[in-house]
Structure formats: structure tokens, C-alpha cells
Amino acid sequence: MVLCAVLAAEVQVGATVVRHEEGAEGVATRVARALERARQSLPPFVGSGVLEVRAEISESVETFSARTGLPRTAAAGVVEGEVLFPPARVVDRMEDLGTLARHEVAHLALISHAGPALPRWFVEGFATALVEPGPTASGPEDCRALTSELLEVRPEVRERAYARAAALARRIAREAGGVEALWKKLGTRPDTRAFWRMQLGEKTVREHACVPSPEKRQPALRP
Template sequence: MASPLLSVVMSAVLAAEVQVGATVVRHEEGAEGVATRVARALERARQSLPPFVGTEVLEVRAALSESVEAFSARTGLPRTAAAGVVEGEVLFPPARVVDRMEDLGALTRHEVAHLALVSHAGPALPRWFVEGFATALVEPGPTASGPEDCRALTAELLEVRPEVRERAYARAAALARRIAREAGGVEALWKRLDSRPDARAFWRMQLGDKTVREHACQPLPSPRTPRYPAFRP
């Protein structure tokens, strides 16, 4: 979560903005070209979401950070991350970093799906599901055959090493597709999330004869019962 002071500083620094359709991107002076490229990619991503998401009422706001340090501090993500969503806004690294990104399509689809999911279901869902479902919402892919170690998966989503994060994102997407399958499909799961469940309600959501937690996460190991030597009178 960004500090109020950091948010004020960023607002002062990112004084210019560009708009494409329902998408607005704030940026530093001199970064209009990169901001326009990002805005166009975000707008295409907004329009590519499935109709049941309600893209016609989804407004997309984004910003190019003034530095990698500010991006990492505000998002809580590693400096090597490509984007993050903070307080309903997609935050990107500085323009000089974004300008080197070859394919903004997949990235912006993922981030706009984040915005849509948070707007629809609220902010209380676990990180692995938010990341995984944002991918499952916009692209097909493999479905996990069984539950995961959810704690380890969540930690790997925040790894500094991009290759570790990339594998974790793929596993989170496969796990989210497993949950969607058990719910009757992505659209059916989307409708179930309309209640904006808190974390406890999400984990306890019943899908068939199991809860979301039982479908998704390997059970934690039971505490070992201490063994005492046999009593001999």
C-alpha cells in the first residue's frame, strides 16, 4: 500500500496525461509517446475482455512511474516486475523501461483483467487466485490436475528472479482454471464472485463436494504428536 506522502509526490510529478477511449495514462513531461502506446494497448485490452465482464462500464487508469524505485515502493513488487495494480490504477515502471517492452499485449490484458476482477469481486481474494484468474480470464491454457502448496506459490509470485515468477504465474493460472472448471466455467465463477466475498467466504465457497480451499491447496501437515517414553512402574 502506498504511503499518502508518496502518492502526493507521484501525483505532483506525473502532471501530464493522455487518453485513448476509456483509458487514461498519467506520465512525466516528455513521455507522451510511450504513454500513448501504453494507453492504446490498455484500451485494446479493455475491449478484448469477455462480454460478461461488462467492459462498457470499465474505466482504465494507469501511470508511468518516475523511477524504478518509486514503482517498487508503491506496488510492493520486485524492481524487475513489469506492472502492478495499486488502488484501482495500473502502475508501470518508468517510460524508459516500458519503451523497451516488445509486447505490451499480454501484459496489458493481464493488468486490465486485474482491474475488472478487483472492481467486481473486491480486494480480499488471495494473491495466487487474483494473479491466476486474471490470466485465465483472458487466455486459454492448461488446468492444474490437483491442489498446490498455496503458501509456496504465493511466495514465488513475489520472487525477484523473473524466471521463478514466470513459472509461478503459469501455475497460478492453471490452478485458477481448475477452480473455474469446478464452478462450471470462467463465466460461472465470475458470477459467483459477484458477492464480493471476504477471504474466509472465498476459501469456504462450495464447488461440488469440496470447498475452494480443498480443491486448490494441499492440506497443511498436521502437528506431530510428541512422543513420550513409556511409563514403567
């Protein structure tokens, strides 16, 4: 049985705790329930039984953006092992809170398992690939441009970038032998260099994922 209790400025549902301002208990309870359902729906190999989810509803959009480093139009972000949401008035208008909760809880699980050194495009993409089926990228991307678009102010640009990042992460998972196989590889908690050099078949992660950077042009030699 899942218990729900409001303690001062906190709501707890199962293994999920959401901090909030006074007067936002209703929104916080909705968020806590969505996050707890997301925690319980993680794939068995993730080990969600030992994962505790902590979240906070920000007091203002400015605070949310400053703490997460995300655009003011973003829906949520993970900061120091916690899911940070915009103010209650913004969250209250969110229609697809379940999908958002699954993505953010997958973030927490990935960071706890693999560490914080993974590139942003992979963190965002794999968080989606871990909990949702979808298309797989047919080839590598411009990873720098993709990362930049994930931080775009315009929501429609971000939405397309998130979909591309998820497709690219599924490509990496396929080359690793599946999502669970890739999850096990990430259990080594690789640093950034080790991640890029991780061997998947005959190629590294970088070679599978990212188009080569243009070679720097050499200055012309004067005769």
C-alpha cells in the same frame, strides 16, 4: 472512433487515461492504446463498457517497487484501482505489452467486481485465465509456496509461478462450471474466509486448490 488526446501530463485513449512525466508522451500513448485494446477485448460477461482504466508510468524503478510492493524487475502492478508501470525507459523496451495490458486490465475488472479480499495466487491466476486459454492444473498446489514465488526477484521463477497460478485458477473455474460461472459467484464480493469456504461441488475452494498444511507436531510427553 477512438480518440487520442494529450492533456498536460496525461494521455487519454477511449476510456483509458495514462499519467506520465513530461517527455514520455510517446510511451504513454503506446501504453494507453494497449490498455484500451485490452479493455475492449474482455469477455462480454465482464461488462467492460462500464470499466474505466487509469494507469500511471512511474518516475523511477524505486518508486514503482515501493508503491506496488513488487520486485524491481516486475512489469506492472495494480495499486488502489490503477495500473502502475515502471519508468518510461523500461516500458519502452517491453515487447509484449499487449499481453501485459490484458492481464492488468483483467486485474482491474476482477477487483472492481469481486473486491480486494481474494488471495494473491488467485488474483494473479484468474487475471490470466480470464483472458487467455491454457492448461488446467491436475491437482492442488502448495498455495503458500506459490504465493511466495509470485513475489520472487528472479523473473524466471515468477514466470513459472504465474503459469501455475493460472492453471490453478482454471481448475477452480472448471469446478465452478466455467469461467463465467465462477465470475458470477465472485459477484458476491466474498471476504477471504468466504472465498476459501465457497462450495464447488462436494469440496470447498481451499480443498480444490491447496494441499493441506502439515499438521503441527505435538510435543512428546515425558514418561
